[in-house]
Amino acid sequence: MTATLTGTAAAPTPAPGTAATPAPATAAAPVPPGALPEDPTRHRVLTGDRPTGPLHLGHYFGTLRNRVRLQDAGVDTYLVIADYQVLTDRDVADNLSGHVENLLLDYLAAGIDPARTTVFAHSAVPALNQLLLPFLSLISIAELQRNPTVKDEIAHSRQASVSGLMFTYPAHQAADILFCKADLVPVGQDQLPHLEATRTIARRFNERYGPVFPEPQALLSEAPLLLGTDAGKMSKSRGNSIALGATADETARLLRRATTDADRTITYDPDNRPGVSGLLLLASLCLGRTPEDLAAEIGDGGAARLKQLVTEAVNDHFASLRARRAELARDRAYLAEVLRAGNARAAAVADATLDEVRHAMGMRYA
Known part of the structure; x- marks a missing residue:
C-alpha cells in the first residue's frame, strides 16, 4: 500500500466537493473467486496475518497458495505481519517475536519471494499508524459499533474488557490497506464489512481533502473450508x-x-x-x-x-x-534481513503517502 503505485496501478477515484454529510458507501462488485484481475501488473494487493501462532493447512489452502499465485502473476503484493493487531482481542501479545519469525518461515517456505512481495511488520512502519488519526475523523462511532466483524470479534474476545483498539480496528485496517494504496484486498465473504469501512474512509477523505486514495475492491477467496481434527473449523x-x-x-x-x-x-x-x-x-x-x-x-x-x-x-x-x-x-540472519528490507520498503511507501496526506490536509508546515 504507497503514495505512487508501482507500475500503473488503479488511480484514485476523484470525488470533488466538501459535503458536510458524506453519502453512504456504495459496495463495489468483488472480483469473483479464483479470478485474476485483468492485467495483474497494474494492481496492488495488501493482505496479511496476525502473529498469534503457527499457520496451518487451512491457511495454506485458504490464503497462502493464492498469495503466491498473485505474486507469480505479477501483482504488486504487500504482506503485513500485523503484530500490533494481536492486541485487538487479547490483553497480552505472548511470544510475539517467535510467532513473527514462524510466520515469516511459513511465508517463505510456501513460495513467497521477498524480492517480489514486500513482507513487513506492522509496528515497524510508524507513518502507517499515523494515518489512523485522520481516518478516525472520517468514520462515526455508530458506524464502528455496528460493524458486524467488530461485533463478532467482541463476542470471541480474550480480553478482560473490550479495548478501544477493538472499536478502531476497521480504521486501523483501512490504514493498513491505504498506506500503500492497495486497490485489491483478498477477503472472505465475512470480511466484506471491514473492506466497506475502508472504502468509506477513502471516499470521504477524497471528498473532503482531494483525491488521494483508491477505493479498493474485494478479491474474493475461493478457499475451501477445511475442518480440524475434531470436525470443527480448523483454528x-x-x-x-x-x-x-x-x-x-x-x-x-x-x-x-x-x-x-x-x-x-x-x-x-x-x-x-x-x-x-x-x-x-x-x-x-x-x-x-x-x-x-x-x-x-x-x-x-x-x-x-x-x-x-x-x-x-x-x-x-x-x-x-x-x-x-x-x-x-537454520539461517536466522537471512530471516532478519528479509524483514529488515521489507520494513524499509514499506516505511518508504508509508512516508510518501503520509506526506501526500499532510499536503492534502494543509498540514505540511516546512
Whole structure:
C-alpha cells in the first residue's frame, strides 16, 4: 500500500466537493473467486496475518497458495505481519517475536519471494499508524459499533474488557490497506464489512481533502473450508489444526485421532458426515482429485484406510515445503534481513503517502 503505485496501478477515484454529510458507501462488485484481475501488473494487493501462532493447512489452502499465485502473476503484493493487531482481542501479545519469525518461515517456505512481495511488520512502519488519526475523523462511532466483524470479534474476545483498539480496528485496517494504496484486498465473504469501512474512509477523505486514495475492491477467496481434527473449523486457538511446519510423524499422530464415525463405508457427505468429509476434502486438495473419487476408492476400508490415505497425501504434498522451511530456519540472519528490507520498503511507501496526506490536509508546515 504507497503514495505512487508501482507500475500503473488503479488511480484514485476523484470525488470533488466538501459535503458536510458524506453519502453512504456504495459496495463495489468483488472480483469473483479464483479470478485474476485483468492485467495483474497494474494492481496492488495488501493482505496479511496476525502473529498469534503457527499457520496451518487451512491457511495454506485458504490464503497462502493464492498469495503466491498473485505474486507469480505479477501483482504488486504487500504482506503485513500485523503484530500490533494481536492486541485487538487479547490483553497480552505472548511470544510475539517467535510467532513473527514462524510466520515469516511459513511465508517463505510456501513460495513467497521477498524480492517480489514486500513482507513487513506492522509496528515497524510508524507513518502507517499515523494515518489512523485522520481516518478516525472520517468514520462515526455508530458506524464502528455496528460493524458486524467488530461485533463478532467482541463476542470471541480474550480480553478482560473490550479495548478501544477493538472499536478502531476497521480504521486501523483501512490504514493498513491505504498506506500503500492497495486497490485489491483478498477477503472472505465475512470480511466484506471491514473492506466497506475502508472504502468509506477513502471516499470521504477524497471528498473532503482531494483525491488521494483508491477505493479498493474485494478479491474474493475461493478457499475451501477445511475442518480440524475434531470436525470443527480448523483454528490455531482450538488445538485442532495441523501446522505447516509439523513433521510427518506429528501429522500422522494428529490424523490418527481425527474425528470420524462408525460407518465403514466411506462417502463424501459434508452435511451428515463432517469428520469423514473433512478428511476427504483435505486429501483431495493434496492429490488434485475429487473427494467423491477418493471416497469410492476407499469404499468399505473404513476410517483406518481413510486416515492412512490422508496422512500419505498430506505428508507427500508438503514434504518439499517442510524441507525448505527447515533449511530456512537454520539461517536466522537471512530471516532478519528479509524483514529488515521489507520494513524499509514499506516505511518508504508509508512516508510518501503520509506526506501526500499532510499536503492534502494543509498540514505540511516546512
